Amino acid sequence: MTAPAAEPKLASRAPDVAFIFKKALISALVALVLFSLMIGIRTEAGPAGQLIYWTRFGDLAAVVAAVFGGSIVVELLRQWWGPVGTIRIVPPSVQSTLAVARRAIAPVLLIFTFLVPVIFYDQRYILDLGILVLTYVMLGWGLNVVVGLAGLLDLGYVAFYAVGAYSYALLATNFGLSFWVCLPLAGILAAFWGVLLGFPVLRLRGDYLAIVTLAFGEIIRLVIINWQSLTGGPNGVSSIPRPSFFGIPLTPGDDGLAAKLGIEFSPTHRIVFLFYIILALALLTNWVTIRLRRLPIGRAWEALREDEVACRALGINTTTTKLTAFATGAMFGGFAGAFFATRQGFISPESFTFQESALVLAIVVLGGMGSQLGVALAALTMIGGFELFRGLDQYRMLVFGLAMVLLMIWRPRGLIGHRAPTVFLQHSQAISSDLVKEGHG
Amino acid sequence: MNGKSILTVDHLSMRFGGIVAVSDLSFDAERGKITALIGPNGAGKTTVFNCITGFYKPTLGAMRVTHLDGRAIQLERLNDFRISKLAKVARTFQNIRLFPGMTALENLMVAQHNALMLASGLTFLGLIGAPSWRTAEKRAIDLARLWLDRIGLIDRADDAAGNLPYGDQRRLEIARAMCTEPALLCLDEPAAGLNARESAALSELLLSIRTDHGTSILLIEHDMSVVMEISDHVVVMDYGVKIAEGTPQDIRDDPKVIAAYLGADEEEAIAVMESGT
Numbered sequence: 001m002t003a004p005a006a007e008p009k010l011a012s013r014a015p016d017v018a019f020i021f022k023k024a025l026i027s028a029l030v031a032l033v034l035f036s037l038m039i040g041i042r043t044e045a046g047p048a049g050q051l052i053y054w055t056r057f058g059d060l061a062a063v064v065a066a067v068f069g070g071s072i073v074v075e076l077l078r079q080w081w082g083p084v085g086t087i088r089i090v091p092p093s094v095q096s097t098l099a100v101a102r103r104a105i106a107p108v109l110l111i112f113t114f115l116v117p118v119i120f121y122d123q124r125y126i127l128d129l130g131i132l133v134l135t136y137v138m139l140g141w142g143l144n145v146v147v148g149l150a151g152l153l154d155l156g157y158v159a160f161y162a163v164g165a166y167s168y169a170l171l172a173t174n175f176g177l178s179f180w181v182c183l184p185l186a187g188i189l190a191a192f193w194g195v196l197l198g199f200p201v202l203r204l205r206g207d208y209l210a211i212v213t214l215a216f217g218e219i220i221r222l223v224i225i226n227w228q229s230l231t232g233g234p235n236g237v238s239s240i241p242r243p244s245f246f247g248i249p250l251t252p253g254d255d256g257l258a259a260k261l262g263i264e265f266s267p268t269h270r271i272v273f274l275f276y277i278i279l280a281l282a283l284l285t286n287w288v289t290i291r292l293r294r295l296p297i298g299r300a301w302e303a304l305r306e307d308e309v310a311c312r313a314l315g316i317n318t319t320t321t322k323l324t325a326f327a328t329g330a331m332f333g334g335f336a337g338a339f340f341a342t343r344q345g346f347i348s349p350e351s352f353t354f355q356e357s358a359l360v361l362a363i364v365v366l367g368g369m370g371s372q373l374g375v376a377l378a379a380l381t382m383i384g385g386f387e388l389f390r391g392l393d394q395y396r397m398l399v400f401g402l403a404m405v406l407l408m409i410w411r412p413r414g415l416i417g418h419r420a421p422t423v424f425l426q427h428s429q430a431i432s433s434d435l436v437k438e439g440h441g
Numbered sequence: 442m443n444g445k446s447i448l449t450v451d452h453l454s455m456r457f458g459g460i461v462a463v464s465d466l467s468f469d470a471e472r473g474k475i476t477a478l479i480g481p482n483g484a485g486k487t488t489v490f491n492c493i494t495g496f497y498k499p500t501l502g503a504m505r506v507t508h509l510d511g512r513a514i515q516l517e518r519l520n521d522f523r524i525s526k527l528a529k530v531a532r533t534f535q536n537i538r539l540f541p542g543m544t545a546l547e548n549l550m551v552a553q554h555n556a557l558m559l560a561s562g563l564t565f566l567g568l569i570g571a572p573s574w575r576t577a578e579k580r581a582i583d584l585a586r587l588w589l590d591r592i593g594l595i596d597r598a599d600d601a602a603g604n605l606p607y608g609d610q611r612r613l614e615i616a617r618a619m620c621t622e623p624a625l626l627c628l629d630e631p632a633a634g635l636n637a638r639e640s641a642a643l644s645e646l647l648l649s650i651r652t653d654h655g656t657s658i659l660l661i662e663h664d665m666s667v668v669m670e671i672s673d674h675v676v677v678m679d680y681g682v683k684i685a686e687g688t689p690q691d692i693r694d695d696p697k698v699i700a701a702y703l704g705a706d707e708e709e710a711i712a713v714m715e716s717g718t
Contacts, residue, residue: 288568295567296550296557299543303551306540313494313532314621315525316554324564421544425586425598435603436542 016079024071031067035060106373113279117272127271131278131343133383135336138282140363140375142332145289147361148370149298150325151305151439153210156197156217157360160190160330162224162352164337169237169347170230179243183338190334191327193220198326202319217357224349236348242270243277243342274343281339285332286372292328294422301325302370302422305439366407368414369438377415446507447472447625447657448493448530453502455488462488464681466502470625470674472509475651475658477668479692480678481702486661487535489678490629493659494532495521506530508624526555531623533614535630535661541603545594545613548602549585552620557581588616592646608639612646619650625657626650632664640664644671669693677701 040060046052113134120126139161146154167186171177177185197216201209224231231237242250248257250270258265292298300321303311311318341347363382367374385403389396411417413433421428446469455463463485470476478486491497493504493516504516506528514528524530540548550557560577561567567574589595592612597605602613611631618626631647632640644667650656662668668675668689675692677685679701685692692698 291568292564295561295564296554297561297564299547299551300554302543302547303540303554306542307538309496310534310538310540311551312496312521313525313534313538314552314554314617315522316551317522317526419542421547421599423546423550423582424544425546425582425589425595427599429599431542431544431601433542435601 020072020075020079023075024068027071028064028068031064032060035063039063105377109376117275121268121272124268124271127268127275129384129387131271131275133380134275134278134282135340135343136360136363136383137376137379138278138285138336138339139333139360140367140379141282141285141289141372142329142336143360143364144329144367144370144372144375145292145301145332146325146329147364147439148375149289149293149305150301150322151369151437152322152325153206153439154213154326154329155210155354155357155361156213156215156220157329157333158352158354158357159197159217159220160194160333161337161340161356162220162349163190163193163330164334165341165347165352166224166231166237166337167334168338169240169341172241172342173237173239178247179241179338179342183335186338187331187334190337191331194326194328194330194333195323197330198323202322214354214357217352217354221349221352224352231349234349236346236350237341238346240341240345240347242345243273245273274339278339278343281335285335288328289372297321297324299422306437362404366404366414368411368416368418368433370419370436371414371416374414374416381415445471448476448659449503449505449507450489450493451503451505453489453492453504454500455485455492455497456500461681463492463499463678466678466681466683468676468683468686470657470659472657473651473655474673475647475660475671476674476676477672477689478659478661478676478678479663479665479668480684483680484678485681486678487629488681490532490627490659490661492517493524494530494627495519495524506625525621525623529622529624530627531618531621531625532627533611533618533629533631535633537607537610537614539602539610539614539617541601543602544599545589545602545605546582546585546598548613548617549588549620550581552617553581553584555621584620588620591649592616608635611635611639612643615646615650619654619656623656625659628658628660628662630661630663632662632667635664640667643667647671 040057041053041055043051043053113130116130117127120130139157142160143154143157146152146157164186167189168179168182171182171185172179197213201212204212225233227233244250245257248260249255250257250273252258252265256265258269289298293302300311300316301324303314303316304318304321304325308318311321340351344351359382363378364375366382367376367378386396386400389399392399407415417433418430419433419436420430448470450466450468450470453463453466454461466485466489468476478489480486488497492499495516499517502517506514506516508514508529516524516528516530519528525532540551543551557577558564560581561574562571586595586598589598592609592615594605594609594613594616597609602610605613611634615626615628615631618628628647632643635643647658647660648671651658660668660672672689675685675687675689676683677692677695677698684701685695685698687695
């Protein structure tokens, strides 16, 4: 007697089962093709140098079975759970709390950053990591001007980092100039190279622009490697002077800062000092960028990202607008480079590979292009997260890659996915990233 | 030719490879008047526009803008952005080209770029927040506010331009062009996609731009009711050449124009004739 009641339920269930099995089979098939060579066959060089291989079909079968089973479980969960909406996962009450948290995150983060050397005074590792994160925050903010605001995809940003680093290193070791004199010089030189790169790429857009900037980054690195008489080639530049506190060195001697202040010398002083230098530099970058966004030049950058043709119709000189974007971004890269040189005390071309450019670009994209807070959070996630997974040894890259993929599925337009207007009449309301263009040249 | 014309197009020709898009076109646009450029699809109207606003370099011919003070500027010698900056010619686009991710207000601020750039001391005065910059910025916002008020979008000033309805976007683009404070405003099909009520509001806006601001207007339009209602002078093109010129009444009765429209599209020709009766 219960059969008639159960029947419609079964009928509605039946196509689902077929669908689930079909989906699981396809997943298993893809897994079989993918892993048949990766796991199914193991190759190694034999004692005489010949190729030896053996099969591991048992492991292969286990992996494919896991994919098959996993696919069924995921699909069942999805059907049981129903369509996933924001309201369902995050109830409105939690959302309003989150909104408050979102507003508070920037000041809280800033205060925490100021206190890091106080809280973690004894932990050299944390302090070093903090300096590293802040360096990348600064680089991210610098590149954000070019990529996030002006929408010019620059894959060779590391070139300006290198120019800044070598400017300081060579000026300091050859002419004995101090860090504080060299810092602006490094910025100016990097900006100059930014303009030089800008000229040939003015007419290029999108992929072509990316390729040429990538090449530019490599050219700078190769010149540094091969111009041995100036840069020392692959050996790099060593014994780069450390920064002084308004002319007072941070050394254990009698004329050192510790002796002058009458406190016991500790090598941590210098680390803390470096921490505050990079924090100040990063905050300067942030302040200038926020200011620039509200000035006509910053609005022109964003307008350029939105629609270059319309810009020209409004009488905006797109050439100088692009060049100033390149120069401004490069200048901040140069500052960061000079800091990198003084912190390391030794630089070589190995520090300025394409990987660095890619990492900084990833930070900008992950942060949500154009968002200052997003870039800072992304730098913290990327650099800090990478260190967090250190315990996972060989799986570190795997876990990290997976985290990135998940983040991009969850937040395709970056951590901070909206744009704040630069001027408003009644009230400032965030603009959804669906409307904001990414730029194409 | 004389002091009355703001724009003189002189024997303009534009070729793309073997295709002649515009051939030996000459016409004048009078100062303080609305000149309409009409013609069937593919007649070369937008090409003329792109030549005037510097997006194309004409193959042959000259275009001259004469300002009130007697200054004459040869447009074919200027690069695109200088035409807006020096010759004071602003334009809108057939397919709206706003900055969709920026607010309506920001769109109008970007339009005042060149004036604001000078006021901000090429960014440096603005960076330190000099008082002269602050007042200039306030003035710019006031101008933007004025235009937002004129086009009835003052309440949506802080909305993203891409979120506005189609008709509002059209009007915002005109306001943006007006914020560059042009002497000649070139509108490429401003009534395209608008309903009858919106078209009427547009006509009103264009007439007020002409009367209150003394800005001359050159427009391409397919909507004959708008053209016949507001234009002072109409130039008709077909296959790249001018086939007729005159007041809306002259054009309406010109058999060549009717033939051109009939040959191209029956409905449009009927629309021309009907608007004449």
